[in-house]
Amino acid sequence: MTTPRLIAERRQLGRRLLLSAPAMLTLLVFMLLPLGIMFVVSILQSGDYGGVKWGEYSFEAYRNFFYERDLDDTLVFNTDYLEIFQRSFWLSILTTAGCLLIGFPTALYLALQTERKRNLLLFLVTVPFWTNLLVRAYAWMLLLRNGGLVDEGLQGLGITDTGLGLLYTNNAVIIGLLYTYLPFMVLPIYTSLEKMDWRLVEAAFDLGANRFHALKRIIVPLAMPGIVAGSILVFIPSLGNYIIPELLGGGKTLMIGNLIQLQFGSSHNWPLGAALSFALLSFVLLAMLVYSVRFKPGNAGGHP
């Protein structure tokens, strides 16, 4: 009795597999395969002048992450890399918080405009994407350097009397990251605010909520999916960013991205670079896992 149904089900399954094959293939070739190669590289011996020694396996790279080998070959706990990770996380958290602080009001302002004005403003938000990030980072160097526009402007206004020495500091890196990723915060929040039913805000006012309470109890909870998406879109790329700390941090403020680049570059330690990438990946996956548990689809309000 169930046989014809089974056949039909099997046929449908086959068709589904066929239809999803291109996507699966893309994922396999461009995602899983490189990751596999990376993993293999991370457990190989490093070559003397870059590259790896194929066939010679070692977990040295992962050990290197926590320990360094002393002269007498004993392992000593080494916090250098962990500190760089910690700094990267800290700078990324500050960047995300800053983007949220500036991005949410911006998105709210955008969502409250008339449709014509809104489209123009949205267009302006995306304008920075027209120019290469490298060029924009150099522009920030000119702005932030000693005697640059920011220094001169502040001195001209009489706010400061000496140079701030902003360039090549953590602050410069945060400013650069903030600038780079702000649109990625504004756009998802705008999207969730734009489709919000504003009559709910009217209802909140009607029930005696002032502007602050309406914002806290109604607007922010309903914009939560956008806030979370924006935070992820800012936090994760900030964590791995390479150009901004390299240029605005002057190589003094290393972040994970620079550290990884260094291993594949002048340090000639590919396995360590690959291992660091995996460490970063695992942190990111952990964050995504927390997100997906906390904000299940269908639980769009994000209310606990």
Added chain:
Amino acid sequence: MGTSSSEGTCSAISIEQLSMEFGDPGQGVKALDTVSLEIQSNEFFTLLGPSGCGKTTLLRLIAGFEQPSAGTIRLYGEPMQDLPPFRRPVNTVFQSYALFPHMTVAQNIAFGLEMRGLSKSEIGETVTRMLELVKLPDVGGRRADQLSGGQQQRIALARALANRPKVLLLDESLSALDQKLRKDMQIELKRLQSDTGITFIFVTHDQEEALTMSDRIAVMSKGRVLQVGTPTEIYEAPVNRTVADFIGETNFLAAEAVADGVLLSDGQRLSVAGDRRGAVTVAIRPERVSLAADGQLLGKVENVVYVGTDTVYHLNVAGEGGFRVRQQNRDGALSGYRVGDSVRVHVPSAAIKVLVE
């Protein structure tokens, strides 16, 4: 918010010369045109009119969501027009219900009470009482979007009433419900109004709904109030053609008023008391007249429509078609008049309204 005067006799809401203009002053669209109204305490007051007549704008002005271009709104004597919505002791039941989707039913009802800073135990008690008032005691823990339309409607009511507003505003609140539920809610609303003693201002475009529930009705059209009165007054004595046309069914005949009656265009004469002279419109309700051999008005049957309880005859009278006569089907059978028959219509003089317009 203290009330200075005694609430029994004082107007709950007093609206004076209220105007609302969208767009540039002077050339914008007038949504409300110098409207004045007095709404009594503990009254079920309905704003009735077709869409775009300004009734919802008036409601939003009372709630505080819009600012009037001119005029004043007083609530128990206190001017309201400059207060933000959250400072006004009025609450609204929205057409879309506007329940907060990220909160449970109980949290929705508690919202206004929390905003007023009541204690947790007071809030809990009120929420329970409100859920009982709207006869949904067990849904407090559910999310708003898990309820049916009728239940959402009741929760929206409970949420608004929980704040014990001086005036409750209801914006087309029943229009999203199906026919059966709507009839139930009409009775329910009336019960809630008399139970709570709160002044209700109800906005609707449904004249039957307005007639059923209201103590008084304001008929609005194009931003103006045409007539204010009890349902009987509005139905029996409409002040002009627009009101007569909007409330119930009406036949209109062009006529000329003469000494002891009116002359129709084909010379037929209907006797009616009155001292008007010249061109007038005669309004006659279809259910007030009957087909009878000794009727004074001559017509020709154009169409016969059977609608269950009644049969409606469409007649051509004085060269104009569409004159309706509604006959109750008391004997459960058609009277036997057919299309093309010449018939006589009995028109009692009390059924004739002479309108100048």
